[in-house]
Amino acid sequence: MTTGVRATARIVARDDGRGGTSLPVLAGEGPLALRRTRGSGDEARVMIVGAMSGPLGGDHFTVQAEVAKGALLHVGSAAATIALPGQAKGEARYDVRLHVAAGGELRWLPEQLISAQGSELYVSSRIDLAHGARLIHREEQVLGRAGEQPGRLTSRLTVRVGERPLLDQELACGPGAPGGWDGPAVLAGHRAMGQLVVVRPEFERDPVQPQQMGEYAALTPLAGPAVLVTALAPDALQLRRVLDQALQALT
Template structure:
Protein backbone atom coordinates (compact mmCIF):
# COMPACT_ATOMS: atom_id res chain seq x y z
CA UNK A 1 0.00 0.00 0.00
CA UNK A 2 1.20 3.51 -0.82
CA UNK A 3 -0.18 6.54 1.01
CA UNK A 4 0.75 10.16 1.70
CA UNK A 5 -0.52 12.63 4.29
CA UNK A 6 0.09 16.38 3.94
CA UNK A 7 -0.41 19.06 6.57
CA UNK A 8 0.26 22.77 6.05
CA UNK A 9 -0.27 25.29 8.83
CA UNK A 10 -0.22 29.08 8.39
CA UNK A 11 -0.62 31.97 10.83
CA UNK A 12 -3.67 34.14 10.33
CA UNK A 13 -5.03 36.82 12.68
CA UNK A 14 -3.23 35.45 15.73
CA UNK A 15 -4.24 31.86 15.25
CA UNK A 16 -3.16 28.88 13.15
CA UNK A 17 -5.15 27.86 10.09
CA UNK A 18 -4.72 24.50 8.38
CA UNK A 19 -4.70 25.26 4.67
CA UNK A 20 -3.76 21.71 3.69
CA UNK A 21 -5.08 18.60 5.42
CA UNK A 22 -4.96 15.72 2.96
CA UNK A 23 -4.54 12.04 3.69
CA UNK A 24 -5.02 8.52 2.37
CA UNK A 25 -5.68 5.25 4.15
CA UNK A 26 -4.03 4.26 6.43
CA UNK A 27 -2.65 7.77 7.10
CA UNK A 28 -5.85 9.61 7.97
CA UNK A 29 -5.45 13.09 9.48
CA UNK A 30 -8.13 14.84 11.51
CA UNK A 31 -8.17 18.26 13.12
CA UNK A 32 -8.93 17.72 16.80
CA UNK A 33 -8.20 20.86 18.79
CA UNK A 34 -7.24 24.49 19.08
CA UNK A 35 -5.44 26.17 21.95
CA UNK A 36 -6.60 29.69 22.70
CA UNK A 37 -3.52 30.62 24.74
CA UNK A 38 -1.14 30.64 21.78
CA UNK A 39 -3.23 29.82 18.72
CA UNK A 40 -1.82 26.33 18.27
CA UNK A 41 -3.79 23.92 16.09
CA UNK A 42 -3.83 20.20 16.90
CA UNK A 43 -4.28 17.28 14.52
CA UNK A 44 -4.34 13.53 15.11
CA UNK A 45 -3.20 10.73 12.86
CA UNK A 46 -5.97 8.13 12.80
CA UNK A 47 -5.13 4.61 11.63
CA UNK A 48 -7.47 3.77 8.76
CA UNK A 49 -6.15 0.21 8.48
CA UNK A 50 -3.86 -2.22 10.27
CA UNK A 51 -0.18 -1.66 10.04
CA UNK A 52 2.15 -0.54 8.76
CA UNK A 53 2.38 -3.91 7.02
CA UNK A 54 5.40 -5.28 5.22
CA UNK A 55 5.41 -3.77 1.74
CA UNK A 56 3.70 -0.49 2.74
CA UNK A 57 5.25 2.79 1.55
CA UNK A 58 3.96 5.66 3.68
CA UNK A 59 4.90 9.34 3.75
CA UNK A 60 3.93 12.26 5.98
CA UNK A 61 4.71 15.84 4.92
CA UNK A 62 4.33 18.67 7.44
CA UNK A 63 4.84 22.37 6.73
CA UNK A 64 4.56 25.04 9.40
CA UNK A 65 4.78 28.53 7.96
CA UNK A 66 6.06 31.66 9.69
CA UNK A 67 4.29 32.33 12.99
CA UNK A 68 2.11 29.21 12.88
CA UNK A 69 1.94 26.65 15.68
CA UNK A 70 1.04 23.01 15.13
CA UNK A 71 0.80 19.90 17.31
CA UNK A 72 0.66 16.46 15.67
CA UNK A 73 -0.44 13.47 17.71
CA UNK A 74 -1.83 9.99 17.01
CA UNK A 75 -4.85 8.30 18.51
CA UNK A 76 -3.01 5.01 19.16
CA UNK A 77 0.33 3.29 18.84
CA UNK A 78 1.56 2.25 15.39
CA UNK A 79 1.84 -1.53 15.16
CA UNK A 80 4.43 -2.63 12.62
CA UNK A 81 3.32 -6.03 11.29
CA UNK A 82 4.94 -8.57 8.96
CA UNK A 83 3.89 -8.79 5.34
CA UNK A 84 4.87 -11.15 2.53
CA UNK A 85 8.32 -12.75 2.93
CA UNK A 86 11.05 -10.18 2.33
CA UNK A 87 8.63 -7.22 2.25
CA UNK A 88 9.72 -4.18 4.24
CA UNK A 89 7.46 -1.36 5.41
CA UNK A 90 8.79 2.21 5.17
CA UNK A 91 7.52 5.42 6.74
CA UNK A 92 9.10 8.69 5.59
CA UNK A 93 8.42 11.86 7.59
CA UNK A 94 9.49 15.27 6.27
CA UNK A 95 8.75 18.36 8.32
CA UNK A 96 9.70 21.98 7.66
CA UNK A 97 9.20 24.77 10.20
CA UNK A 98 9.70 28.37 9.09
CA UNK A 99 11.19 31.09 11.27
CA UNK A 100 8.80 32.05 14.04
CA UNK A 101 6.89 28.78 13.70
CA UNK A 102 6.56 25.93 16.18
CA UNK A 103 5.94 22.22 15.75
CA UNK A 104 5.20 19.66 18.43
CA UNK A 105 5.42 16.09 17.13
CA UNK A 106 3.96 13.82 19.82
CA UNK A 107 2.70 10.53 18.36
CA UNK A 108 2.13 7.37 20.35
CA UNK A 109 4.92 4.77 20.13
CA UNK A 110 5.85 2.34 17.40
CA UNK A 111 5.40 -1.28 18.45
CA UNK A 112 7.67 -3.67 16.56
CA UNK A 113 5.58 -6.86 16.38
CA UNK A 114 7.24 -10.23 15.89
CA UNK A 115 8.28 -10.82 12.29
CA UNK A 116 8.00 -7.21 11.15
CA UNK A 117 10.62 -5.44 9.03
CA UNK A 118 10.05 -1.72 9.38
CA UNK A 119 12.05 1.44 8.68
CA UNK A 120 11.06 4.93 9.83
CA UNK A 121 13.00 7.87 8.39
CA UNK A 122 12.46 11.39 9.74
CA UNK A 123 13.90 14.66 8.45
CA UNK A 124 13.07 17.98 10.13
CA UNK A 125 14.25 21.30 8.69
CA UNK A 126 14.13 24.39 10.89
CA UNK A 127 14.62 28.01 9.86
CA UNK A 128 15.93 30.72 12.16
CA UNK A 129 14.15 30.84 15.51
CA UNK A 130 11.72 28.00 14.76
CA UNK A 131 10.81 25.87 17.77
CA UNK A 132 10.51 22.12 17.88
CA UNK A 133 9.38 19.39 20.26
CA UNK A 134 9.97 15.95 18.71
CA UNK A 135 9.19 12.66 20.46
CA UNK A 136 10.00 9.17 19.19
CA UNK A 137 9.33 5.94 21.10
CA UNK A 138 9.70 2.25 20.33
CA UNK A 139 8.29 -0.76 22.16
CA UNK A 140 10.00 -4.05 21.38
CA UNK A 141 7.18 -6.46 20.62
CA UNK A 142 3.69 -6.87 21.99
CA UNK A 143 3.17 -8.31 25.45
CA UNK A 144 4.99 -11.61 25.82
CA UNK A 145 6.47 -11.71 22.30
CA UNK A 146 9.90 -11.09 20.82
CA UNK A 147 10.20 -8.02 18.60
CA UNK A 148 10.55 -7.91 14.88
CA UNK A 149 13.08 -5.74 13.09
CA UNK A 150 12.66 -1.98 13.30
CA UNK A 151 15.05 0.82 12.41
CA UNK A 152 14.51 4.50 13.16
CA UNK A 153 16.62 7.12 11.38
CA UNK A 154 16.21 10.72 12.51
CA UNK A 155 17.84 13.95 11.35
CA UNK A 156 17.19 17.57 12.30
CA UNK A 157 18.73 20.50 10.43
CA UNK A 158 18.72 24.13 11.51
CA UNK A 159 19.41 26.75 8.85
CA UNK A 160 20.82 24.03 6.65
CA UNK A 161 23.25 22.67 9.24
CA UNK A 162 22.82 19.31 10.93
CA UNK A 163 21.74 19.69 14.54
CA UNK A 164 21.08 16.02 15.29
CA UNK A 165 21.38 12.74 13.45
CA UNK A 166 20.81 9.36 15.06
CA UNK A 167 19.79 5.82 14.25
CA UNK A 168 18.33 3.03 16.38
CA UNK A 169 17.85 -0.57 15.28
CA UNK A 170 16.17 -3.32 17.29
CA UNK A 171 15.22 -6.89 16.50
CA UNK A 172 16.90 -10.14 15.51
CA UNK A 173 18.88 -8.61 12.61
CA UNK A 174 20.36 -5.81 14.74
CA UNK A 175 23.57 -7.09 16.38
CA UNK A 176 23.72 -6.39 20.13
CA UNK A 177 20.45 -4.46 20.22
CA UNK A 178 19.49 -5.96 23.60
CA UNK A 179 23.00 -5.67 25.04
CA UNK A 180 24.39 -3.04 27.43
CA UNK A 181 25.46 -0.66 24.65
CA UNK A 182 21.91 -0.30 23.27
CA UNK A 183 18.83 -1.24 25.33
CA UNK A 184 20.49 -3.21 28.11
CA UNK A 185 17.60 -5.62 28.37
CA UNK A 186 14.95 -2.91 28.22
CA UNK A 187 11.75 -3.43 26.25
CA UNK A 188 11.05 0.22 25.45
CA UNK A 189 13.05 3.29 24.54
CA UNK A 190 12.32 6.87 23.67
CA UNK A 191 13.81 10.25 22.88
CA UNK A 192 12.51 13.77 23.36
CA UNK A 193 14.21 16.59 21.47
CA UNK A 194 13.47 20.24 22.17
CA UNK A 195 14.81 23.13 20.13
CA UNK A 196 14.09 26.45 21.79
CA UNK A 197 15.71 29.77 20.77
CA UNK A 198 15.13 31.08 24.31
CA UNK A 199 17.91 28.72 25.40
CA UNK A 200 20.58 30.58 23.41
CA UNK A 201 22.11 32.15 26.53
CA UNK A 202 21.58 29.26 28.93
CA UNK A 203 20.83 25.82 27.48
CA UNK A 204 19.95 22.92 29.81
CA UNK A 205 22.92 21.22 31.43
CA UNK A 206 23.81 17.58 30.87
CA UNK A 207 22.25 15.34 33.52
CA UNK A 208 21.71 11.70 34.44
CA UNK A 209 17.98 11.18 34.84
CA UNK A 210 18.07 7.60 36.10
CA UNK A 211 19.68 4.20 35.48
CA UNK A 212 18.78 4.27 31.78
CA UNK A 213 18.16 7.92 31.02
CA UNK A 214 20.16 11.05 30.30
CA UNK A 215 19.77 14.64 29.14
CA UNK A 216 22.30 16.00 26.65
CA UNK A 217 22.54 19.57 25.31
CA UNK A 218 23.37 19.67 21.59
CA UNK A 219 26.37 21.61 20.40
CA UNK A 220 24.82 22.86 17.17
CA UNK A 221 22.14 25.10 18.61
CA UNK A 222 19.73 25.94 21.44
CA UNK A 223 18.62 22.33 21.78
CA UNK A 224 18.71 19.37 24.13
CA UNK A 225 17.97 15.68 23.71
CA UNK A 226 16.66 13.37 26.43
CA UNK A 227 17.00 9.61 25.94
CA UNK A 228 15.54 6.85 28.10
CA UNK A 229 15.38 3.06 28.19
CA UNK A 230 13.02 1.07 30.41
CA UNK A 231 11.10 -2.10 30.98
CA UNK A 232 7.97 -0.52 29.52
CA UNK A 233 6.74 2.73 28.03
CA UNK A 234 5.60 4.07 31.40
CA UNK A 235 9.16 3.96 32.72
CA UNK A 236 10.48 5.65 29.61
CA UNK A 237 8.00 8.53 29.74
CA UNK A 238 8.55 9.05 33.46
CA UNK A 239 12.27 9.47 32.81
CA UNK A 240 11.73 11.86 29.89
CA UNK A 241 9.36 13.95 32.02
CA UNK A 242 12.24 14.62 34.42
CA UNK A 243 14.29 16.13 31.63
CA UNK A 244 11.79 18.82 30.66
CA UNK A 245 9.23 19.25 33.47
CA UNK A 246 7.49 22.23 31.86
CA UNK A 247 7.33 20.51 28.49
CA UNK A 248 5.93 17.39 30.15
CA UNK A 249 3.08 19.43 31.60
CA UNK A 250 2.49 21.10 28.26
CA UNK A 251 2.50 17.78 26.39
CA UNK A 252 -0.28 16.37 28.51
CA UNK A 253 -2.43 19.51 28.54
CA UNK A 254 -4.55 20.89 25.75
Protein backbone atom coordinates (compact mmCIF):
# COMPACT_ATOMS: atom_id res chain seq x y z
CA MET A 1 0.00 0.00 0.00
CA THR A 2 1.30 3.44 -0.89
CA THR A 3 1.50 5.97 1.88
CA GLY A 4 0.61 9.55 1.18
CA VAL A 5 2.78 12.63 1.19
CA ARG A 6 3.50 14.41 4.46
CA ALA A 7 4.41 18.08 4.15
CA THR A 8 4.60 21.00 6.55
CA ALA A 9 4.91 24.69 5.70
CA ARG A 10 5.89 27.22 8.38
CA ILE A 11 5.63 30.98 8.52
CA VAL A 12 6.75 33.27 11.34
CA ALA A 13 6.01 36.99 11.09
CA ARG A 14 7.66 39.63 13.31
CA ASP A 15 7.63 43.38 13.63
CA ASP A 16 10.78 44.44 11.73
CA GLY A 17 11.24 47.50 13.96
CA ARG A 18 10.90 49.88 10.97
CA GLY A 19 7.11 49.89 10.76
CA GLY A 20 6.94 46.76 8.61
CA THR A 21 6.79 43.01 9.05
CA SER A 22 9.68 40.59 8.57
CA LEU A 23 9.43 36.85 7.95
CA PRO A 24 12.27 35.14 9.88
CA VAL A 25 10.75 31.78 8.97
CA LEU A 26 9.23 31.09 5.55
CA ALA A 27 9.64 27.39 4.93
CA GLY A 28 7.62 25.42 2.43
CA GLU A 29 7.92 21.70 1.83
CA GLY A 30 7.11 19.46 -1.11
CA PRO A 31 3.72 20.34 -2.49
CA LEU A 32 3.38 23.28 -0.09
CA ALA A 33 5.59 26.01 -1.54
CA LEU A 34 5.56 29.51 -0.05
CA ARG A 35 6.32 32.78 -1.85
CA ARG A 36 6.62 36.23 -0.36
CA THR A 37 4.85 38.70 -2.62
CA ARG A 38 4.43 42.46 -2.53
CA GLY A 39 2.10 43.42 0.31
CA SER A 40 0.29 46.67 0.91
CA GLY A 41 1.26 49.02 3.73
CA ASP A 42 2.89 47.41 6.77
CA GLU A 43 1.91 43.88 5.91
CA ALA A 44 3.99 40.95 4.81
CA ARG A 45 2.14 38.95 2.16
CA VAL A 46 2.69 35.25 1.58
CA MET A 47 1.17 33.06 -1.12
CA ILE A 48 0.80 29.34 -0.71
CA VAL A 49 1.66 27.93 -4.11
CA GLY A 50 0.49 24.39 -4.70
CA ALA A 51 3.43 22.84 -6.57
CA MET A 52 1.21 19.89 -7.37
CA SER A 53 -2.47 19.29 -6.99
CA GLY A 54 -3.55 17.75 -3.78
CA PRO A 55 -4.12 16.75 -1.11
CA LEU A 56 -4.70 13.23 -2.38
CA GLY A 57 -6.00 10.35 -0.30
CA GLY A 58 -3.51 9.49 2.45
CA ASP A 59 -1.68 12.84 2.26
CA HIS A 60 -1.16 14.87 5.39
CA PHE A 61 -0.45 18.57 4.91
CA THR A 62 0.17 21.03 7.71
CA VAL A 63 0.48 24.80 7.51
CA GLN A 64 1.67 26.67 10.59
CA ALA A 65 1.79 30.42 10.96
CA GLU A 66 2.80 32.52 13.92
CA VAL A 67 2.30 36.27 14.09
CA ALA A 68 4.18 38.16 16.78
CA LYS A 69 3.31 41.45 18.46
CA GLY A 70 3.20 44.35 16.03
CA ALA A 71 3.40 42.15 12.90
CA LEU A 72 0.78 42.03 10.15
CA LEU A 73 0.70 38.91 8.03
CA HIS A 74 -1.51 38.33 5.00
CA VAL A 75 -1.67 34.77 3.66
CA GLY A 76 -3.34 33.90 0.38
CA SER A 77 -3.09 31.07 -2.09
CA ALA A 78 -2.29 31.12 -5.77
CA ALA A 79 -5.21 28.92 -6.73
CA ALA A 80 -8.02 26.85 -5.30
CA THR A 81 -7.00 23.69 -3.43
CA ILE A 82 -8.57 20.56 -4.89
CA ALA A 83 -9.04 17.47 -2.76
CA LEU A 84 -8.68 14.46 -5.07
CA PRO A 85 -8.92 10.73 -4.59
CA GLY A 86 -5.46 9.17 -4.32
CA GLN A 87 -3.69 5.86 -4.71
CA ALA A 88 -3.22 5.61 -0.96
CA LYS A 89 -6.18 4.43 1.06
CA GLY A 90 -7.86 6.52 3.67
CA GLU A 91 -8.67 10.14 4.03
CA ALA A 92 -6.31 13.01 3.48
CA ARG A 93 -5.69 15.50 6.28
CA TYR A 94 -5.06 19.20 6.04
CA ASP A 95 -4.12 20.86 9.33
CA VAL A 96 -3.86 24.59 9.75
CA ARG A 97 -2.35 25.88 13.01
CA LEU A 98 -2.34 29.63 13.51
CA HIS A 99 -1.09 31.68 16.46
CA VAL A 100 -1.44 35.42 16.82
CA ALA A 101 0.06 37.39 19.71
CA ALA A 102 -1.44 40.49 21.30
CA GLY A 103 -0.96 43.42 18.95
CA GLY A 104 -0.42 41.13 15.95
CA GLU A 105 -2.78 40.70 13.02
CA LEU A 106 -3.35 37.81 10.65
CA ARG A 107 -5.34 38.05 7.44
CA TRP A 108 -5.91 34.50 6.25
CA LEU A 109 -7.58 34.74 2.86
CA PRO A 110 -6.85 31.65 0.75
CA GLU A 111 -8.79 30.52 -2.31
CA GLN A 112 -11.52 27.89 -2.16
CA LEU A 113 -11.18 24.28 -1.19
CA ILE A 114 -12.87 22.07 -3.78
CA SER A 115 -13.97 18.58 -2.81
CA ALA A 116 -13.71 16.45 -5.97
CA GLN A 117 -15.72 13.29 -6.49
CA GLY A 118 -14.24 10.29 -4.70
CA SER A 119 -11.96 12.35 -2.45
CA GLU A 120 -11.92 12.10 1.33
CA LEU A 121 -10.48 15.01 3.26
CA TYR A 122 -10.47 16.11 6.88
CA VAL A 123 -9.50 19.75 7.39
CA SER A 124 -8.75 20.99 10.86
CA SER A 125 -8.07 24.68 11.43
CA ARG A 126 -7.03 25.69 14.95
CA ILE A 127 -6.48 29.33 15.66
CA ASP A 128 -5.09 30.50 18.98
CA LEU A 129 -5.31 34.21 19.62
CA ALA A 130 -3.94 36.14 22.57
CA HIS A 131 -6.18 38.82 24.04
CA GLY A 132 -5.63 41.87 21.86
CA ALA A 133 -4.84 39.90 18.67
CA ARG A 134 -6.61 40.67 15.39
CA LEU A 135 -7.81 38.19 12.80
CA ILE A 136 -9.55 37.97 9.46
CA HIS A 137 -10.04 34.32 8.49
CA ARG A 138 -11.90 33.17 5.40
CA GLU A 139 -12.73 29.61 4.58
CA GLU A 140 -14.70 28.51 1.51
CA GLN A 141 -15.69 25.02 0.47
CA VAL A 142 -17.06 23.95 -2.88
CA LEU A 143 -18.73 20.56 -3.20
CA GLY A 144 -17.57 19.02 -6.46
CA ARG A 145 -16.11 20.56 -9.59
CA ALA A 146 -18.64 21.71 -12.18
CA GLY A 147 -21.37 19.12 -12.63
CA GLU A 148 -19.62 16.62 -10.38
CA GLN A 149 -20.72 14.88 -7.19
CA PRO A 150 -18.75 15.99 -4.14
CA GLY A 151 -16.28 13.86 -2.25
CA ARG A 152 -16.40 13.41 1.50
CA LEU A 153 -15.31 16.59 3.25
CA THR A 154 -15.19 17.33 6.95
CA SER A 155 -13.93 20.67 8.09
CA ARG A 156 -13.51 21.85 11.66
CA LEU A 157 -12.69 25.40 12.61
CA THR A 158 -11.73 26.19 16.19
CA VAL A 159 -10.85 29.68 17.37
CA ARG A 160 -9.68 30.40 20.91
CA VAL A 161 -8.99 33.73 22.53
CA GLY A 162 -6.62 33.35 25.47
CA GLU A 163 -7.44 29.63 25.94
CA ARG A 164 -11.18 30.31 25.95
CA PRO A 165 -13.14 28.75 23.07
CA LEU A 166 -14.64 31.49 20.88
CA LEU A 167 -15.87 29.47 17.91
CA ASP A 168 -15.98 25.76 17.25
CA GLN A 169 -17.77 24.58 14.12
CA GLU A 170 -17.52 21.41 12.10
CA LEU A 171 -19.27 20.75 8.84
CA ALA A 172 -19.37 17.26 7.34
CA CYS A 173 -20.73 16.65 3.86
CA GLY A 174 -20.62 14.33 0.92
CA PRO A 175 -21.13 10.57 0.65
CA GLY A 176 -20.89 8.86 4.02
CA ALA A 177 -21.42 12.06 6.03
CA PRO A 178 -24.03 11.88 8.80
CA GLY A 179 -27.57 12.00 7.40
CA GLY A 180 -29.36 15.20 6.54
CA TRP A 181 -26.23 17.16 5.51
CA ASP A 182 -27.80 18.17 2.21
CA GLY A 183 -31.28 18.58 3.65
CA PRO A 184 -33.43 21.53 4.79
CA ALA A 185 -31.63 22.06 8.13
CA VAL A 186 -28.04 22.07 6.89
CA LEU A 187 -27.20 22.90 3.24
CA ALA A 188 -30.50 22.49 1.36
CA GLY A 189 -28.74 21.68 -1.90
CA HIS A 190 -26.22 24.54 -1.84
CA ARG A 191 -22.84 23.59 -3.28
CA ALA A 192 -20.68 26.38 -1.87
CA MET A 193 -20.38 27.43 1.75
CA GLY A 194 -18.13 29.84 3.52
CA GLN A 195 -17.24 31.31 6.86
CA LEU A 196 -15.54 34.59 7.54
CA VAL A 197 -14.30 35.22 11.09
CA VAL A 198 -13.23 38.69 12.11
CA VAL A 199 -11.74 39.21 15.58
CA ARG A 200 -10.99 42.72 16.81
CA PRO A 201 -10.42 43.83 20.39
CA GLU A 202 -12.58 46.91 19.82
CA PHE A 203 -15.68 44.73 19.25
CA GLU A 204 -15.60 44.18 23.03
CA ARG A 205 -16.60 47.81 23.64
CA ASP A 206 -18.48 48.28 20.42
CA PRO A 207 -20.33 45.08 19.56
CA VAL A 208 -21.55 44.55 15.99
CA GLN A 209 -25.28 43.96 15.54
CA PRO A 210 -26.51 40.77 13.85
CA GLN A 211 -27.30 41.32 10.20
CA GLN A 212 -29.16 39.35 7.56
CA MET A 213 -27.39 39.20 4.22
CA GLY A 214 -30.12 37.79 2.05
CA GLU A 215 -31.81 34.47 2.71
CA TYR A 216 -28.65 32.36 2.88
CA ALA A 217 -26.12 34.44 4.77
CA ALA A 218 -25.92 36.12 8.14
CA LEU A 219 -23.43 38.17 10.07
CA THR A 220 -23.53 37.17 13.71
CA PRO A 221 -21.64 38.58 16.70
CA LEU A 222 -20.00 35.76 18.67
CA ALA A 223 -19.76 35.50 22.45
CA GLY A 224 -16.48 37.44 22.42
CA PRO A 225 -14.82 40.26 20.45
CA ALA A 226 -15.63 38.69 17.09
CA VAL A 227 -18.16 38.25 14.31
CA LEU A 228 -18.81 35.31 12.04
CA VAL A 229 -20.30 35.56 8.58
CA THR A 230 -21.87 32.27 7.50
CA ALA A 231 -22.93 32.01 3.87
CA LEU A 232 -24.31 29.41 1.49
CA ALA A 233 -24.43 29.89 -2.27
CA PRO A 234 -25.05 27.88 -5.43
CA ASP A 235 -21.42 28.35 -6.54
CA ALA A 236 -18.02 29.71 -5.55
CA LEU A 237 -18.42 33.00 -7.41
CA GLN A 238 -21.65 33.97 -5.70
CA LEU A 239 -20.26 32.86 -2.34
CA ARG A 240 -17.20 35.09 -2.72
CA ARG A 241 -19.40 38.03 -3.61
CA VAL A 242 -21.30 37.71 -0.32
CA LEU A 243 -18.14 37.30 1.79
CA ASP A 244 -16.41 40.22 0.06
CA GLN A 245 -19.43 42.37 0.70
CA ALA A 246 -19.41 41.41 4.37
CA LEU A 247 -15.69 42.07 4.70
CA GLN A 248 -16.15 45.46 3.11
CA ALA A 249 -18.98 46.32 5.49
CA LEU A 250 -16.71 45.47 8.41
CA THR A 251 -13.77 47.60 7.25
